[in-house]
Amino acid sequence: MSCGTIYYATLDNHYVIKFVGEVRLTLCSALDTHLEKVLASDKCSYVLVDLTQATCLDSTTLGLIAKLAIRAQHCALPKPILVSTHEDITRTLLSMGFDQIFVLLDTLPDTLYELQQIPMVQESVEETQRRIIHAHKLLMSLNDSNYEAFNSLVSVLERK
Template sequence: MDEGKVSFARSGDDLALRFEGSIRYTLAHGLDTFLDQTFTAQPPKSVCIDLNATQSIDSTGIGLLAKITRLLAVAGGGKPVIFSTNDEINELLSALCLDRYCLMVAGSAQMSADEVVPRIEPDEAGMRQTILDAHRTLCELSTGNREQFQSVVDALTREQN
């Protein structure tokens, strides 16, 4: 599996993100930091996410997609648009209720996202916090997600204390 990366482009109030390869928790801290900085400095009003080059995405990555929906709503934007022709990823996103909060488009995105979101190698506590926050956000999407991921949240919370 290809090591994943996330690229971005910004034009005014529009943010484009492209996820490529295997999107795993190891990318999460850099993406989480990027999202916090972006939405704090100058929140976009629209976000397009291209998942067409994504081979796989773990629950932490999906939790960060959920975070984007929340941040965009707080910023007064609309729903993020997710482009994906990968049936497995589309089914996974729908199963975890992302389709309720995003516009899902089964097609190619005509956008450029050339600047790579920097990888940040956090300490163990920082990584645990990022994973915990992503799973808490997933739990907020639906009762089914809460049932599926609450044990992860509980275990990570115990490790913090």
């Protein structure tokens, strides 16, 4: 299993986040911490999520990506753009209702940005578990199918 990486860039209040490779729950603390910081700032007017180089996104990562869209909506930002060029990832996004919270594109807009890797975050197992539960609850809130798919997992994680 290859380790994924997450990059970001900001330019003129445009925020871009790029997922590369297999992005799994091992990066959830760094991702969630980074997204909280970005969304707390008033320097973000538009959001673009680039999945063109992602090969695998686990459900925790998908939950945190959904969180980005939901929080952007609460901040009265335009609907974020999500770009996916991989058929299997796009199919997963559609089945989970991401087309309701993102503008889905299959090509990357012509944009110049310099990417930086998001910093890693070390935290306790309990805090990581809290983030995983929260990410899955966000996915569950998108549609009934997601609720059914993740309800038992969340119940088990909450009992631990």
